[in-house]
Amino acid sequence: MAFQKINASIITIGDELLIGQTIDTNSAFIAQELNKIGVWVKRRVAVGDVYDDIWQALDEEKQHSQIIIITGGLGPTADDITKPLLCKYFGGKLIVDQNILKHIHYLFEKVYRRPGIMLESNLKQAEVPDVATILHNARGSAAGMLFTQEVNNEKRVFISLPGVPHEMKGLMTEEVIPILPTYFTMPVILHRTAFTSGQGESMLAESIKDYEAALPSHIKLAYLPAFGMVRLRLTSTGNNKEQMEKEINALFETLKTRVKEYLVTDEDDSMQVVIGKILKQKGKTMGTAESCTGGYIAHLITSIPGSSNYYNGSIVSYANDIKHRILNVSNDTLKANGAVSEETVVEMAKGALKELKVDFVIATSGIMGPDGGSEQKPVGTVWLAAASRDKVITKQLNLRFDRERNIRQTAHMALDFLRKFILTNS
């Protein structure tokens, strides 16, 4: 199969990335979007707000990739040097773009509603290199800019985007993705993802070794583990969509059969989306009673639009007094077994069922660390209870991560435990 492979490099600019102040979520979004249209992100590079380092990164990345996406360095504060640099790099001069200027006035008057406080630094955002194709930033004042250059007689496209995530996202989906096919012929990329739980990465890999070895060279299998679950992703690259779909669908069916005992879903959904779909389909509701996860399960569920259709709420019973008064856990149970016990978590679940008036509840109680552990109940000891009006089941976890990871891992494993409970009890 012959097709032109389009590589991209993502350059993120900003000292905050290099001192560890900011976690780079932009690159992941950009990579996902590029991937969908068949562009392979070959490299991601982060450099500081240093003129020579940015220049050098542009020089290097255009040797690696046809598309170079640059984010950051366009804000109004003094440490931003990217725009003049781009101007020089592509041999243009800065001019005031009247459309951008109008847009900035519009934003300050109508959207931010603070026309009085516009500064020179805000107005300067209307200045752009005259050699740039302007990409409209509907969500902010820093415009996107596209430049082209020939490198070894091949076309290179450079796109500069603001680093503010929601502005960058708008520009990527509304401007960058639609414009790229006018510069390059994209290959077709197809993904199929099987989401599994209950088996580790190594064991899964071992059990489908022969399947993986027999895949054609244009189809790759990736293992994507997260929170005790593993996504298996098949990716096919080519140029005949119809034929590729037939092929990958057949291979995906085989994969699903091979891992069927662990399969959560054959769509690329998160656990909270999977649970939402099951509840909506069954017309059931749920709630949560959280001690050690401290509201994180509620957050995961409510981060999904439309979750109010099946999610009523949570009692975050961090204090034992709340467990007792609101969830009706008896003081005898708390005294005899402690808050982190099977007995307590069962009473929490039963109490929440009644108090939240829902069909299903998941309850958590555990020791997340770094303090609070004992010999009998070390840090990482967690009890889960899943309950309906007819039944309660429990599970103990023994985690061995840091506090943050223990909380996340507990939340995801609790949702998976609840998912299985709902499927077998409704």
Place this chain on the structure above:
Amino acid sequence: MAFQKINASIITIGDELLIGQTIDTNSAFIAQELNKIGVWVKRRVAVGDVYDDIWQALDEEKQHSQIIIITGGLGPTADDITKPLLCKYFGGKLIVDQNILKHIHYLFEKVYRRPGIMLESNLKQAEVPDVATILHNARGSAAGMLFTQEVNNEKRVFISLPGVPHEMKGLMTEEVIPILPTYFTMPVILHRTAFTSGQGESMLAESIKDYEAALPSHIKLAYLPAFGMVRLRLTSTGNNKEQMEKEINALFETLKTRVKEYLVTDEDDSMQVVIGKILKQKGKTMGTAESCTGGYIAHLITSIPGSSNYYNGSIVSYANDIKHRILNVSNDTLKANGAVSEETVVEMAKGALKELKVDFVIATSGIMGPDGGSEQKPVGTVWLAAASRDKVITKQLNLRFDRERNIRQTAHMALDFLRKFILTNS
């Protein structure tokens, strides 16, 4: 001030970073740790599980930096090619390290408690290049490896770490940071951070323009905005610690005076840590009543160890029925004003005060999007109420982000609103 500047490059390996499946949190942690000992992270590069791309990244980064930290690519699954590559790159051969082998057996028997399921791929993790200095991974089976090389007559140190975050973190703090000073003389780096709220990045920058311009060249000021707040960070680099401390402390005092009306704290703490410190100091407790933030505020607070000393819990009242039955919001109020209204959020706060038996409550109700907005109440409309037994105050927010960001922004602004309320009402 003459001192040797030590640069580092971080290379992260793995297709999951390039398809946007995984957000790179490792690099931020590594950068923070290196920064503390005076190493400047000059570049961060991510490449896929592609032999030539990894090789090329090593070649390039050793031209940029003296220290090259490599993470990922050491797991037990088939797509890992990093270890043989490192072996070839540094001219060694793979040998079985008996200490690592013992450690793997120990992990499977005593920690994972599943001795029976050890695979060949797990045992292979004891194979390491004979030219590597082994760094002990107490938390997992993939050891860290250190290699040295001369480049243009200068020393280069390469360190390969597993990509699993909690294993990488353990190795960084317990092995990498202590061993680096045996290879390089580090400069002294000092940071001072002023955390501000209530003023945007541009306006802050404008108001201290002269201060920033007058800073000596070895002291930099960075603006680090997040969720409507801005951190101002001074960083001094040099080699005379005592003298540098005197100088940066004096400059920091001036900075604090210049921004005093917006100052949250002069320590590098998160808002949830700041609130915890205030409550502990005053011997007061708090709780939350969350509708639109769906448990995210509770999560932020309970992510801090020891928060059970001042945080009792949350009523996540996603359904109106919960607002009414548990928080005692009257049905008349809900009917007349809707769930997203000043009246409702005030009753939520009052109800939570009583129900959770706490000194302070923050309540939230809003429309996070993408659906649910109307002309009167567009997406991004949020009401906050902060309450004590004697007083309730409210605030309306008009956000304009996507759902995820609206939730996060609301949570952080709610905590800031509560912080100010506690400080002026106790």
